[in-house]
Amino acid sequence: MSKNKKPARGSTPPAPEKGYTLSRRRFLEGLGGAAGVLAAGTIPAFASTLPNTTESGTESSVAPGGENVLERIIEEDGAINYPGKPVYYADPAGKEKWAMVIDVKACIGCRRCVYACVKENNIGRDSGFTYIQVLEMEPGSVDVESSVLDYGEGGDPDKWYMPVQCMQCAKPTCVYGCPVKATWKEPDGIVVIDYDKCIACRNCMVTCPYFARHFNWTEPSIPANEVNPKVPYKEKAGVVEKCTFCIQRTRNGATTACTEACPVGARKFGDLNDPESDVSILLKTRRVFRFKEELGNEPMIWYVG
Amino acid sequence: MTVTDVSAPRPGVKRFIGVDFDFGALKNASPRYWAFVSLLGVLLMLGGTAWANALAHGGVVMAMRDNYPWGLWFTNYMYYVGLAAGGLVVYASVHLFGAEQFRPLARIAVLQAGVLVMMALLGIVTDMERPWRAVWMLLTPNPTSPFIYTGSAANLYMIICFVDLWILITGKGGEKLAHRMTLIALPLAIYLHTTTAFVLSMNKSREMWHSAVMVPIFLTSATASGVALLLISAYILRRLGVVELTASMFRSLSTLLATVMIIDLFLLLVEILSVFWPTSAMPGHTVRLALFFNSPYAWAFIPVLVLGIGAFSLLAPRGTRHLPAIQITASSMYVVAVFLKRYSLMAMGFAINPLGQYTPPYLPSAVEIFLALGILALGLLIMTVASKVLPLRMPAHDPHEGHSHGVAEPAAEPALASGVVAP
Numbered sequence: 001m002s003k004n005k006k007p008a009r010g011s012t013p014p015a016p017e018k019g020y021t022l023s024r025r026r027f028l029e030g031l032g033g034a035a036g037v038l039a040a041g042t043i044p045a046f047a048s049t050l051p052n053t054t055e056s057g058t059e060s061s062v063a064p065g066g067e068n069v070l071e072r073i074i075e076e077d078g079a080i081n082y083p084g085k086p087v088y089y090a091d092p093a094g095k096e097k098w099a100m101v102i103d104v105k106a107c108i109g110c111r112r113c114v115y116a117c118v119k120e121n122n123i124g125r126d127s128g129f130t131y132i133q134v135l136e137m138e139p140g141s142v143d144v145e146s147s148v149l150d151y152g153e154g155g156d157p158d159k160w161y162m163p164v165q166c167m168q169c170a171k172p173t174c175v176y177g178c179p180v181k182a183t184w185k186e187p188d189g190i191v192v193i194d195y196d197k198c199i200a201c202r203n204c205m206v207t208c209p210y211f212a213r214h215f216n217w218t219e220p221s222i223p224a225n226e227v228n229p230k231v232p233y234k235e236k237a238g239v240v241e242k243c244t245f246c247i248q249r250t251r252n253g254a255t256t257a258c259t260e261a262c263p264v265g266a267r268k269f270g271d272l273n274d275p276e277s278d279v280s281i282l283l284k285t286r287r288v289f290r291f292k293e294e295l296g297n298e299p300m301i302w303y304v305g
Numbered sequence: 306m307t308v309t310d311v312s313a314p315r316p317g318v319k320r321f322i323g324v325d326f327d328f329g330a331l332k333n334a335s336p337r338y339w340a341f342v343s344l345l346g347v348l349l350m351l352g353g354t355a356w357a358n359a360l361a362h363g364g365v366v367m368a369m370r371d372n373y374p375w376g377l378w379f380t381n382y383m384y385y386v387g388l389a390a391g392g393l394v395v396y397a398s399v400h401l402f403g404a405e406q407f408r409p410l411a412r413i414a415v416l417q418a419g420v421l422v423m424m425a426l427l428g429i430v431t432d433m434e435r436p437w438r439a440v441w442m443l444l445t446p447n448p449t450s451p452f453i454y455t456g457s458a459a460n461l462y463m464i465i466c467f468v469d470l471w472i473l474i475t476g477k478g479g480e481k482l483a484h485r486m487t488l489i490a491l492p493l494a495i496y497l498h499t500t501t502a503f504v505l506s507m508n509k510s511r512e513m514w515h516s517a518v519m520v521p522i523f524l525t526s527a528t529a530s531g532v533a534l535l536l537i538s539a540y541i542l543r544r545l546g547v548v549e550l551t552a553s554m555f556r557s558l559s560t561l562l563a564t565v566m567i568i569d570l571f572l573l574l575v576e577i578l579s580v581f582w583p584t585s586a587m588p589g590h591t592v593r594l595a596l597f598f599n600s601p602y603a604w605a606f607i608p609v610l611v612l613g614i615g616a617f618s619l620l621a622p623r624g625t626r627h628l629p630a631i632q633i634t635a636s637s638m639y640v641v642a643v644f645l646k647r648y649s650l651m652a653m654g655f656a657i658n659p660l661g662q663y664t665p666p667y668l669p670s671a672v673e674i675f676l677a678l679g680i681l682a683l684g685l686l687i688m689t690v691a692s693k694v695l696p697l698r699m700p701a702h703d704p705h706e707g708h709s710h711g712v713a714e715p716a717a718e719p720a721l722a723s724g725v726v727a728p
Binding site for chain 1: 362363364365367369370371374375429432433434435438439441442444445446447449450451452453456504508509510511588589592657658659660661662
């Protein structure tokens, strides 16, 4: 969203690009900063109340408070409501901080990621949802209100496409909203659901701003030869499920099914703690934005255009 | 009449935990009474069948889908919890503000509040695919979820209402304990409606609900619809001879109702105005609230405004406010209006999902409707039986002596009672 080359200290924030109006946010941050001064009465307090979340996270993009944005997000992207036992169908979390970068300029809207994801994650074939939803956007704005979800197969070269799935937010409203802690953030940042605990109140679906959570209104049904034995299947009946960054693959060193399936290489998946990973290099060198960043969920999927 | 009327041992009266259950009254009940009870029984059985169906087949038998994760059960939760408020406000005003004219209503008000909250909670239980998992709410509650607060408040409130009823009937602890119970119950009622509103308003993902005015709107809608329902049931119970109430009590109730109504309407208009005003309009919010007027949801929402303003206009003129017909019409209009308001508020918050995709209106499926009817029938059944069996008449402290003489027994036939009581 921002100019990634050395914004001078103390200068006004870079002007937002089209489609994202951040002036109100800036104003509120200013208010927050002022409140911080009043509350703490110290300059460090003032600085810490100004998290510059709109920066892209380049090495030179130093927030007024003097902290590296990306480091802060990596720091925040930790376990929340973690019950201490890893999900039973995957290895325990390692030191990684998983993130994804999606190139919306490259995406052609073919939905191959959607199909690969359905197969990999045992999504019921007649359950009526997919983890990934590819939105067809009109040129000229990032406006989901006028986006089309059920566009024709193959995609239109005159439109652009924005795949949306669970963002594995650093501040996940779904995890905050679950009344029984049946969903949590693993130490490596992946948000998972305990299918044997979910009480089906569906509050997480209401609190998620990305419409990433889906309920199994019917028992998932999959042809016997297509069932992935590494992923829960029948226990998903009557509970909520969502994208897990293919936890069963990525914890074993593989990449996600959607990244693997993308024919144009629009998806990059990797570890933010590894400075040589695709995602780290992309976030350092490219201008990126995050979907609905103004909500402050700190999504861990970035878009690059 | 005196206390002995209800506590003197008569055939069929069973004393249990200090309360005289007058089962003998059921024996003398009219055929009409039993016809009504059996109608409720049939509805209750249909509801049970619907629940069994839902448990067997899962959520697919409901009309809810990912775009509408909550349905009629949540509308009813908000609605019933709101209706329960009125009872408590009236009961509390007797003790806190010395509104003695409401005293004869106290037992009915508290019973009605408890039954309504029970119905609200049953709606949640019957919606769950695996109701036994609700135990996790107690074992691992998540303090950042509004559900925890509204759920625990509703349970607590229901218990307090039934304890209150018991205290009022047995007279244990006297006036002092009744007064102290109000000091607990009234803040708890406000807390319950506030946390219920939080379930909707604490969502930055849903623009339409993400407004702090939801809390006061919930409080006023709850109080207005609750007082309106109490007024209606007071008329019904007076006609059936269960209690005797004065015209001045109804007049006070109507004045209270009109006041709360206009605050409720005012808050609604403030919200609409601040969403659409050019300097405050945000696209995500306006397109969703515009559904009130330009989508099929207009069929649910325009009546909210018409009925609401109509009900207030009926009650506003002082000259006609005392007329029972005016009071009953206005109350019924508002009880319906608040239901439609809850429904359209809930459903329209979902109509455009967070990815901007519009889905056609949510209309409950047959299973959901029968479930809701079953729960409603259960509530009505409890009230119907209680009106015969429980001593709902307030025995003492009635300042309107003139009206309390010569009234039939609580167990009397409706025809006889209405003949005596009806003015």
